[in-house]
Amino acid sequence: MSGALPGMGGALGDALANAAPAARQQLQSLAAPGADAASKAQALAAQAADAASAAADQATQAGQAAQAQASQAAQSAQSQADAMAQGAQGPAASAVSAATEQIENDFSAAQDACSPGSPCACNGHIPSAFDRAGAEDAVMGAAAAGLKQVAAVLPAAQQALALASLVQDGVPTPGAIDSLVAIGRQVMSGANPSAAVPSASGLQALMQQASQMRAMAANAAGGATGAASQAVAQGQGAATRAAAAAQDAARPPADPQAVLGQIGDWLGQQPDDVVRQASSAMARPPAA
Amino acid sequence: MNVISPQQWHRMGRDSFDARMVAVIRRHHPAQAARTPFEQLVQAIHRQVARARAHGLNDERSVATYVYAAWLLGEEFDRRVPAIAQVLAERRLHAAEKAKAIGDFCKVAFGILEGRTPARSAA
Numbered sequence: 001m002s003g004a005l006p007g008m009g010g011a012l013g014d015a016l017a018n019a020a021p022a023a024r025q026q027l028q029s030l031a032a033p034g035a036d037a038a039s040k041a042q043a044l045a046a047q048a049a050d051a052a053s054a055a056a057d058q059a060t061q062a063g064q065a066a067q068a069q070a071s072q073a074a075q076s077a078q079s080q081a082d083a084m085a086q087g088a089q090g091p092a093a094s095a096v097s098a099a100t101e102q103i104e105n106d107f108s109a110a111q112d113a114c115s116p117g118s119p120c121a122c123n124g125h126i127p128s129a130f131d132r133a134g135a136e137d138a139v140m141g142a143a144a145a146g147l148k149q150v151a152a153v154l155p156a157a158q159q160a161l162a163l164a165s166l167v168q169d170g171v172p173t174p175g176a177i178d179s180l181v182a183i184g185r186q187v188m189s190g191a192n193p194s195a196a197v198p199s200a201s202g203l204q205a206l207m208q209q210a211s212q213m214r215a216m217a218a219n220a221a222g223g224a225t226g227a228a229s230q231a232v233a234q235g236q237g238a239a240t241r242a243a244a245a246a247q248d249a250a251r252p253p254a255d256p257q258a259v260l261g262q263i264g265d266w267l268g269q270q271p272d273d274v275v276r277q278a279s280s281a282m283a284r285p286p287a288a
Numbered sequence: 289m290n291v292i293s294p295q296q297w298h299r300m301g302r303d304s305f306d307a308r309m310v311a312v313i314r315r316h317h318p319a320q321a322a323r324t325p326f327e328q329l330v331q332a333i334h335r336q337v338a339r340a341r342a343h344g345l346n347d348e349r350s351v352a353t354y355v356y357a358a359w360l361l362g363e364e365f366d367r368r369v370p371a372i373a374q375v376l377a378e379r380r381l382h383a384a385e386k387a388k389a390i391g392d393f394c395k396v397a398f399g400i401l402e403g404r405t406p407a408r409s410a411a
Contacts, residue, residue, distance in 0.1 A: 007320045008362055009363070011359070018402075024401075026400045030393065030397055033374040037381060040389070041386075041388070041389035045388065045392050052395075093395070093399045093402050095316040099316040099317075103312060103349060107352040108347065109349040
């Protein structure tokens, strides 16, 4: 009786796999039609009532047995009673009973199957509208399906996702940051709402990260400017010194006759012994 | 002023029904539910809702009971289980009576298979 999907009918398949042959025969008897539909329905109702009663009796007996044991092991009595009461029905039968009860509570008998938001038949409560996990799956599935249908939006969304992962990986580039900021602004302004695949709050966080990165980049640029100025100043100093050196180098060499004349003048004003020493020094040949 | 179209209204109702149905299945049959992708499960629910309506079951509870029985017994349980086929084909039974018979069948069947429910002879 299993269906095409792996889960549909899987509960019956699992139960059949573990069932005794006698139970299978009983199941065939249960599945056989009755004399008429009404009597079959009544028979099913009676058997379900018997099953519920039997489960209750077994639970009571289990609880009593556990209480009897409690005199000997008071600390573990409650847990044993709970376990035995739960075991009064098998796990699958318990699940079916509990699920059926939940359906009675969460689904209205007076409301059409596809009309939203109105209270259930008891008028005492509104059935819980959404299972969070299921709703999230549905929203993401619908978003993905919608994006696939809007060709113009898809590249922007893909770019946004790529940029988001880029930023998360911590490998930002100036172009990527600018693109991310642009897309984020589009999303925030509603110009391109479909690009908000990572969610608006996620994009806000990304924009914040991008702004921080831009600030860091600006700081780095400022530092680079300072270093460049310093280098220029140093360069200017070096250039000045070089220019001075060049000017020095460009001066015409001294006239030897004039220098000798100056020396002669200077020597003429000195005492005799100084003149003698200087004349002797001048008479020696220069060192090689 | 925003206006919700009938199509949107219907979609909201269908999504709400789907989500509650998935919640029941996931809560009570987590192992089997894990074997079924969400999209395929929702599609199967839609197919079973359509079959339930074809059998005259229209209210939420009856349809949910029918869909849940399909989850337990397989997608074509309405044809493969003679007792259920007999009940569903009976025009004199109300939708709620048919749904209750389906739910009772499921409870008794799983009780029998786990050796917890004494079987009676067929009526």
